[in-house]
Amino acid sequence: MASVISVSELNERAKTVLASESSINDVWVSGEISNLTRHSSGHYYFTLKDQRSEVRCTLFRGARNSLQFEPAESLKVTAFGSVDMYVARGSYQFNVMTMRRSGIGDMYLALEELKKKLRAEGLFDESRKRKLPRYPMTVGVVTSPTGAVIHDIIRVAEKRFPVNIILVPVLVQGEGAAQSISKGIELMNTQNADIMIVGRGGGSAEDLWAFNEESVARAIAASRIPVISAVGHETDFTIADMVADVRAPTPSAAAEMALPDVSSEARNIDGMMMRASRSLAACISLMNSRFVALDSKLSLKRAKEAVISESKNVNELSRRASVSVRSIMNEKNGMFRMADAKLSPRRAKDRIEQLFMELDDASAAADRSVAQMIAGRRKDMISADQRLRAVNPMNVLERGYSFVKGPDGATLVSVHQISPGSDVEITMKDGIANAKIKEVIRK
Secondary structure, rough: OOOOOOEEEEEEHHHHHHHOOHHHHEEEEEEEEEEEEOOOOOOOEEEEEOOOOEEOOOOOOOOHHOOOOOOOOOOEEEEEEEEEEOOOOOEEEEEEEEEEEEOOOHHHHHHHHHHHHHOOOOOHHHHHHOOOOOOOOEEEEEEOOOOOHHHHHHHHHHHHHOOOOEEEEOOOOOOHHHHHOOOHHHHHOOOOOEEEEEEEOOOOOOHHHHHHHHHHHHHHHHHOOOEEEHHHHHOOOOOOHHHOOOEEOOOHHHHHHHOOOOOHHHHHHHHHHHHHHHHHHHHHHHHHHHHHHHHHHHOOHHHHHHHHHHHHHHHHHHHHHHHHHHHHHHHOOOOHHHHHHHHHHHHHHHHHHHHHHHHHHHHHHHHHHHHHHHHHHHHHHEEEEHHHHOOOOHHOOOOOOOOOEEOOEEOOHHHHHHHOEEEEEEOOEEEEEEOOOOOOOOO
């Protein structure tokens, strides 16, 4: 019986085997950099991939310092190094000792071409971008229903300015994500939203790639609702950010851009009240100064009449100012109360659940519609086949009929087409007979 070894011993043996294999040590490997991470220690970790496969790579600080360029996402490189095993995890990796650039990645080239195309069409122009509404009552969010984005936006809204939040759940990465996001933006435009946030949390360049797709860019450009793009972290930048009306560094920052701060607005109102009060006091003081000047110039009777008249004007101005200030306060307070009553976390959750049910109903209705359409098409095909069979001349031959062709190959329909001695061809259900006309009898 073979001896029993531990997992660690197995991995150590595998490491030794890999280290002794010359075909995978001191080799040049060509590929495209992906999932690049720069560690605080100075080491670089990334994936080197081609069209069919990928391998995890390490570039330690000492080797990094010898490079003449900065490694970057989607950069094509040729790396020199050896295969090694990380014993603790039982996974193998390619330790890079040096690298040289061999071109720009295909994804990056496609991205640059799309940028040129959309820029030429004017989709990036600042002139077409709209200002965000100052006091939105409903905010639409197009993102994953399971990610942190929607929860961050609700949290910010509760603190700053409670509003209605409508969620359209979409895929934000992987196959079909771009189409899902585009359809989500179109669906949001059928809702009563004042502003739209489109985005997702951070990730690799591949994770964020759906927001670089042309369909998403065009959906954002066509939106009637102002769009804030909030994709990834502050250092991430996508085509969606370039087309959107406003780009936010993070989803939380997008919510802060979309919503005013209730506390700040209240302070602004207090400031307006104080400025109005100071202006009113200054006006009254000016009027009193004028009364004193007039009193010294006019007779007692005329001065008294003038003072009474001016006092009435001052009282009227004071009354109008007070009414105006109260009107402003009532309008702002009413707006805040309305907004505060619109949304609570519970209502937002109920709304999300309701949207899921609506999506399920819509999906079921679509399935039924497709099934009905298929059944209708099948019925039409059966009917068409029956009609074709009915007019098929070969079916007529089954009932004892035949048709005759003259010497020129044309089907005979009249005795005037032939004469005695003409060669004819008679087609019946099971074959063809050649004959010669003996006699022609015309009616």
